[in-house]
Amino acid sequence: MSFLQPWMLFALPIALLPIVIHLINQRRYQTTQWAAMMFLLAANRMNRGYAKIRQWAILALRTMVLLALIIAIGRPLASGSLGGGLIGSLSGGASANTIVLLDRSPSMSANAAGGARTKLEAGVAQIAETLDTLGVQRLWLIDSNTVLASETQAARELASPEELLEVPQTGPSDASADIPAMMLAALDTIQANSMGQTDVWICSDGQQTDWQARDGRWPSLREALAPLGRRVRFRLLSVSGSDQLNRSIRIDELQVRGEGDERELWISGKIQNSSSEEDPPDASKQSSSVRMDLAGAESIVELPLESASGEFSQVRVPLGSDQERGYGHVSLPADGNNADNTFYFAFDQPPPRRSVIVSENEEVAKVLSLAAGISSDASSEASAEVITTSEVPAIAWGETALILWQASLPTGAKHESTRQRLQGFLDRGGRVIFFPSENPNASDELFGVSYENWTKLGDDVTISSWRGENDLLGKTLAGMSLPVGKLVVRRLASMSGETTTLAKLSNDEPVLVRVPTEKGGVYFCGTTPVSLDSSLSSDGIVLYVMIQRALIAGAESLANTGRYDAGAVNVDAASNWRRVQGKKDALSTEHAFSAGVYADADRFNAINRSQAEDSPGRLSTDQVDELFQGLVLERVSQSGGETSSLVDEVWRAFLILMLIAMVGEAILCLPRRSAETASPKFGGITT
Amino acid sequence: MSEQHTPREFLDPAVLAGLAGLPLFARRAMRGNVSGRHTSPMRGASVEFAEYRKYVPGDDLRRLDWRAHGRTDRYYVKEFEADTNLRLQLVLDTSGSMDYGSGELTKLQYARRIAAAIGYLAVQQGDAVGLSCVANGITHHLPARRNPAHLKNIFDTLEVARCQGETHLVEVLHELAETTAQAAMVIVISDFFVDPDPLRNCLEHLRFRKHDVSLFHLLDPMELNFEFSRPTRFLDMEGGTAIFAEPSEIAARYHEALRGYLERVQEIVSSSGIDYLRVSIDQPYPEVLTNFLTRRAMAKGGR
Numbered sequence: 007m008s009f010l011q012p013w014m015l016f017a018l019p020i021a022l023l024p025i026v027i028h029l030i031n032q033r034r035y036q037t038t039q040w041a042a043m044m045f046l047l048a049a050n051r052m053n054r055g056y057a058k059i060r061q062w063a064i065l066a067l068r069t070m071v072l073l074a075l076i077i078a079i080g081r082p083l084a085s086g087s088l089g090g091g092l093i094g095s096l097s098g099g100a101s102a103n104t105i106v107l108l109d110r111s112p113s114m115s116a117n118a119a120g121g122a123r124t125k126l127e128a129g130v131a132q133i134a135e136t137l138d139t140l141g142v143q144r145l146w147l148i149d150s151n152t153v154l155a156s157e158t159q160a161a162r163e164l165a166s167p168e169e170l171l172e173v174p175q176t177g178p179s180d181a182s183a184d185i186p187a188m189m190l191a192a193l194d195t196i197q198a199n200s201m202g203q204t205d206v207w208i209c210s211d212g213q214q215t216d217w218q219a220r221d222g223r224w225p226s227l228r229e230a231l232a233p234l235g236r237r238v239r240f241r242l243l244s245v246s247g248s249d250q251l252n253r254s255i256r257i258d259e260l261q262v263r264g265e266g267d268e269r270e271l272w273i274s275g276k277i278q279n280s281s282s283e284e285d286p287p288d289a290s291k292q293s294s295s296v297r298m299d300l301a302g303a304e305s306i307v308e309l310p311l312e313s314a315s316g317e318f319s320q321v322r323v324p325l326g327s328d329q330e331r332g333y334g335h336v337s338l339p340a341d342g343n344n345a346d347n348t349f350y351f352a353f354d355q356p357p358p359r360r361s362v363i364v365s366e367n368e369e370v371a372k373v374l375s376l377a378a379g380i381s382s383d384a385s386s387e388a389s390a391e392v393i394t395t396s397e398v399p400a401i402a403w404g405e406t407a408l409i410l411w412q413a414s415l416p417t418g419a420k421h422e423s424t425r426q427r428l429q430g431f432l433d434r435g436g437r438v439i440f441f442p443s444e445n446p447n448a449s450d451e452l453f454g455v456s457y458e459n460w461t462k463l464g465d466d467v468t469i470s471s472w473r474g475e476n477d478l479l480g481k482t483l484a485g486m487s488l489p490v491g492k493l494v495v496r497r498l499a500s501m502s503g504e505t506t507t508l509a510k511l512s513n514d515e516p517v518l519v520r521v522p523t524e525k526g527g528v529y530f531c532g533t534t535p536v537s538l539d540s541s542l543s544s545d546g547i548v549l550y551v552m553i554q555r556a557l558i559a560g561a562e563s564l565a566n567t568g569r570y571d572a573g574a575v576n577v578d579a580a581s582n583w584r585r586v587q588g589k590k591d592a593l594s595t596e597h598a599f600s601a602g603v604y605a606d607a608d609r610f611n612a613i614n615r616s617q618a619e620d621s622p623g624r625l626s627t628d629q630v631d632e633l634f635q636g637l638v639l640e641r642v643s644q645s646g647g648e649t650s651s652l653v654d655e656v657w658r659a660f661l662i663l664m665l666i667a668m669v670g671e672a673i674l675c676l677p678r679r680s681a682e683t684a685s686p687k688f689g690g691i692t693t
Numbered sequence: 694m695s696e697q698h699t700p701r702e703f704l705d706p707a708v709l710a711g712l713a714g715l716p717l718f719a720r721r722a723m724r725g726n727v728s729g730r731h732t733s734p735m736r737g738a739s740v741e742f743a744e745y746r747k748y749v750p751g752d753d754l755r756r757l758d759w760r761a762h763g764r765t766d767r768y769y770v771k772e773f774e775a776d777t778n779l780r781l782q783l784v785l786d787t788s789g790s791m792d793y794g795s796g797e798l799t800k801l802q803y804a805r806r807i808a809a810a811i812g813y814l815a816v817q818q819g820d821a822v823g824l825s826c827v828a829n830g831i832t833h834h835l836p837a838r839r840n841p842a843h844l845k846n847i848f849d850t851l852e853v854a855r856c857q858g859e860t861h862l863v864e865v866l867h868e869l870a871e872t873t874a875q876a877a878m879v880i881v882i883s884d885f886f887v888d889p890d891p892l893r894n895c896l897e898h899l900r901f902r903k904h905d906v907s908l909f910h911l912l913d914p915m916e917l918n919f920e921f922s923r924p925t926r927f928l929d930m931e932g933g934t935a936i937f938a939e940p941s942e943i944a945a946r947y948h949e950a951l952r953g954y955l956e957r958v959q960e961i962v963s964s965s966g967i968d969y970l971r972v973s974i975d976q977p978y979p980e981v982l983t984n985f986l987t988r989r990a991m992a993k994g995g996r
Contacts, residue, residue, distance in 0.1 A: 034923070034924070035923065035924040036921075036923050036925050036926070039792075040927040041791075041793035041913070042916040043934070045950040046947060048946070049944075049946035049950050050946075061939075
């Protein structure tokens with residue numbers, strides 16, 4: 007049992023007062039000579055049993071009255087979930103500072119177990135109630151959106167726990183949470199405000215996407231927090247979801263095909279069942295009814311599925327003859343989580359897939375030209391132009407989607423303008439893939455990467471590992487892996503610099519890396535497609551897919567539509583967009599985190615939750631323990647959809663106990679009726 | 694030079710003077726050896742006619758009733774009741790418990806006053822008075838004598854009597870029943886803190902020996918009401934145990950035990966035809982004595 011006023015426990019010895027008074031009273035007896043001893047002996051003998059019990063019962067009740075009063079003043083808490091125990095009790099339930107880390111990700115919008123509220127609502131309500139009960143001196147809120155939007159001012163100070171229920175920063179969001187970033191923000195807040203004892207409440211459903219358990223920031227966090235010891239206590243409120251059926255819908259590909267009256271919107275995507283429950287048995291499982299909204303015109307579309315949850319591809323939706331571009335959304339009926347039931351899209355005529363190959367090697371240029379010039383989509387035309395470095399200034403930067411650069415890196419003052427154009431191209435959203443030149447110079451560094459001299463490898467060196475979940479080497483829509491492992495690298499120009507490795511050899515040498523940029527992507531390949539260097543051309547699938555993906559991504563920046571993951575767009579820019587579809591009550595400052603269709607001048611931008619949010623994976627208890635290893639963590643489970651406080655003050659029960667004890671004591675102290683009647687009144691002479 | 698008299702604190706001349714008009718009557722015939730105001734079992738000269746009986750040789754011819762002879766032609770002797778004095782034996786309990794008194798007087802001091810007054814009255818009307826002080830035995834014994842000078846001995850003995858030891862009242866009363874001359878008047882003044890059953894036996898023994906028994910049962914008001922407010926350590930006045938008690942805790946039980954005891958004593962005396970007075974010693978003793986004497990006088994008149 008914990009106490010809100012634990013210092014009152016020092017007054018517990020006062021409860022012994024009745025016994026002390028009794029003992030003192032015993033010592034204050036009088037002595038008298040007595041003649042009628044025979045009656046006294048008889049009375050004492052008769053009295054011994056009941057009177058002794060009664061006397062001790064009265065003493066016990068008096069002690070209980072004081073005990074209950076002291077405990078009631080100490081404001082006891084009923085729940086042991088806050089890690090009661092003696093130490094917890096003596097140190098009190100409340101800290102001077104409290105920071106609430108709030109996961110607002112779409113998975114938190116699922117219905118809470120046993121209740122009509124969402125997990126987010128239930129969690130926020132419980133934390134507000136609990137903090138209200140425990141009492142806080144200073145309270146900060148760090149929500150998942152604010153952390154993504156601002157790296158410096160992530161914490162917001164609240165006046166009282168009730169404010170948690172009122173501020174919009176505790177509402178649902180469509181952006182994934184970044185728990186390590188939120189933890190870092192909490193650490194920054196603690197250090198910036200020189201906080202003493204601090205409770206850090208984390209309200210989350212433990213979705214793996216949000217927690218990023220393998221992220222490299224966790225060890226750094228533990229290292230930074232460990233010296234604080236018990237000064238910082240983490241309290242993880244794990245909100246559990248209901249067992250209701252939950253399905254999510256996502257559109258992976260959207261194309262406008264045909265012309266005139268035959269214009270159609272081709273949609274590919276998937277419906278996923280992320281709940282533990284199976285779909286109800288249904289004979290018509292091979293399709294699913296989906297409500298489609300095209301710029302306000304609603305219709306029901308039957309999406310053909312292989313099973314109740316699965317992919318649908320190239321579902322055709324007829325468009326008007328003059329409807330070249332537009333927007334809309336598809337939605338599923340209400341279920342366990344309504345946040346993943348809608349997916350917004352915007353469509354336009356496919357932009358030209360124009361590539362520019364800068365190469366000094368004809369063979370390389372030829373292979374790359376073939377891979378870039380043949381469109382993967384029959385409705386889209388692709389073109390590839392081979393130029394030399396001297397022709398770079400003449401590139402039509404505003405029409406190009408992809409640049410394949412196999413030449414010396416444009417470094418030095420001489421190529422300053424080229425670098426600036428490349429930077430602008432990337433900022434617009436274009437893609438660039440660099441290949442090593444014939445004579446790479448280690449001192450030439452571009453975007454933080456430089457090539458070493460060529461190293462000749464054997465004929466049996468293959469790519470041992472690669473990132474298959476996304477990016478250029480990601481799996482196909484059908485979930486098939488690319489045959490990257492079959493590629494043989496015969497010659498390699500090692501790369502150095504801060505990069506993200508997408509593929510590496512068995513000797514850990516990277517073959518394909520990416521330099522993170524804000525919008526576009528810069529890739530560096532350590533070899534070339536010529537047969538002397540690798541089997542990229544002979545096993546051409548990987549090269550083709552790689553280049554086509556980069557081309558499609560680059561082409562999107564040329565289109566009049568944009569598809570973004572919530573939280574991945576610039577907050578300031580998005581706040582100026584006009585909402586066309588989506589939640590009407592969302593704040594303009596949170597456009598970047600709210601799913602919907604937004605108009606930016608003539609361009610339609612569709613924002614949706616990230617693909618990882620549809621994954622049902624949750625962190626296990628062991629994984630959480632591992633993340634907080636060496637830190638003080640108290641796990642609090644929300645169960646049964648409770649929205650009340652996690653702790654209950656039970657002083658009323660002790661006051662009632664005190665009253666009962668007082669009444670009992672009064673009853674025991676009442677003179678016995680038989681004693682009244684048995685008391686003889688003598689006087690006068692009797693015979 | 695006149696003899697110096699120390700005033701005896703238990704003698705109040707005003708009280709004795711007030712009681713002078715009340716004679717002490719025995720309830721049954723007394724075998725006195727001198728003439729007195731008490732009925733004798735013997736026939737003798739008196740103004741009270743008793744019966745006629747046939748003349749037998751040897752009878753005094755002066756007692757023949759010639760009128761009866763004239764009517765019946767037979768010889769009858771007219772007999773009259775003989776009056777005699779009584780033998781009064783005062784028995785005073787001087788055990789330790791008699792030393793208790795929550796008011797002005799202890800039970801012994803109260804008992805002294807009663808004994809002295811009754812003894813004085815008896816001697817004044819020509820009766821023989823004796824005194825036995827008893828505790829764990831007979832500590833003082835004065836046989837009954839009618840000599841007025843004997844009264845001084847009685848008073849002296851009363852004055853020197855001190856409370857001591859345990860009560861062996863029952864054994865002593867058995868002894869007195871045997872040793873006291875038959876048909877005496879025995880007045881026992883005690884708190885009777887003894888087991889009622891043996892008490893019944895010894896009282897019946899006294900009755901069997903044709904003694905006229907009267908009991909003065911002296912009790913202190915505190916003993917009757919048991920009104921203590923603080924935890925108290927009670928020390929037995931006759932030695933023995935000490936008891937620590939919270940009076941409020943045991944008062945009810947005490948009263949219950951006391952009530953039971955008194956009811957049994959009452960039942961014993963009722964069945965034995967014994968004159969019994971339960972006296973709370975906060976009452977004025979002249980009132981108690983007046984009540985006693987008046988009741989006996991009425992009993993005598995009713996006979």
